[in-house]
Amino acid sequence: MPSPLASLRSRLARAGDFGRRKSPILRRVPPLHDLLEPASRIGYGARGFVYLSAGVLILLAATDLIGDAVGTKGAIAWMALRPFGRLWLLLVGLGLSAFVMWRMLQVVFDADHEGIDRHGLMTRMSQAFSGMSYGFLAFSAFGLLFHAPENPAAADEARSHEQAAVVLALPWGNWLLAAAGLVLLGVGVANVSRAWREDFTEYLACSPRTCRRVAPLARAGVIARGLAYMPLAVLVILAGLRSRASDVATFGSALDAVERQPAGPWILALAALGFIAFGAFSFIEARFRRIRPPRNLAL
Template structure:
């Protein structure tokens, strides 16, 4: 029961983060706030609001619970994916998801010491520092290119998942409700996947040029999209997709089948 509640809290925390990101991107697209943000930027924005540290703690705890559930899914096969190539691929993806949300949970707790004065600028600076560190390594130029291609792969895999995945497979809801909520998941994954592509392109270009200064943050990459023809409309669609993904995460928090593993079967 404790594991089930932790998993549901985790899905809810993920939903809240993506709803916040979508809302902030939408506000940026209609020029009501300055810049678009990614997940970490949304946490920093929330930390600047009243009771910001309370939000940081609650979201951090929720994301930590989600990381625990992702580890049970990936390492101990809570969803009974098995050890086929498809099952292992799903479990490895869940493991990477655990690392990603773990980093986000750490970032949330890090905001207890106070949010940065300029989150957008700090995000860009951190990304460039990481790129400079990679470029200093042997074959750093090609490692950075590979990193950009990996980001591109994550984006494309989300889009492919939107087309192929049965997102209602793990939901314990009526067939009618499942049919209604499945489009939220598809739209959300397309938006997430497409949002990675501009950043991937910039990282690849930075690698080829061996220039860390050409790397930017997730939010700044979306700002670059906004400056293109029809960019604001693309940003609005991206924002709605993130909101859809957040809403589907709340659906999962309520209706997902949570099956804690009875036997521990780690990845071979």
């Protein structure tokens, strides 16, 4: 008996064949197999652009050239207020959507051939969480096309307080909010751990010399991402324990809290350089990443 995934692949393939037989326009569209690689590379490039922008803005905040630090979502909101902001938002939203599509193919169709052993399933689960987070980011970009608040940071913080208040209103809401903070803390620790144990050049089709040069960019970027989660996680945990929705912070305000500590600007500058490094590595992945087609995907 075929597995559910095999049945899904078969149905999608039949739907693609049926559409091409019935529509002359669809017959001119290249098969999904041929579109997959360029779309995935665009997705990696969009991710790199977002992290590079966030890193530059964090660095400017650390040196007091702008007011507040921002995360990836804040960087997208910052774009909305710049000249040609709607065009930037549209391009970034489409690029991130392409990246989410690639993550879906990695998870559902095992595009990287990870298998179903323990390591493979853990890798695909991580890719699923990554896909969801970038899906929310793409949704934010498209949402800002229709409504860009004058102060995105304040609007984002107000939304975070409202969401925290909804959680706190639930039975055992304070513990649920604290648990959400622990999950964020776990994500941060997992990123730092991953930075030391993972071979980030495994999927790159580049020379050994190039791989050796770009691997430190990936490690620095993943460490910075992991450490950047931790202040936000601590604030969410404390908000849950104190049952105060107003204590919940956004990613950017959590970084601002770090900046106010002794040596905070230096710590923030290091985090910014890490974000920039991760953005640069994403561009390298856009160029050299092995994009292997999923098995039995014949749309």
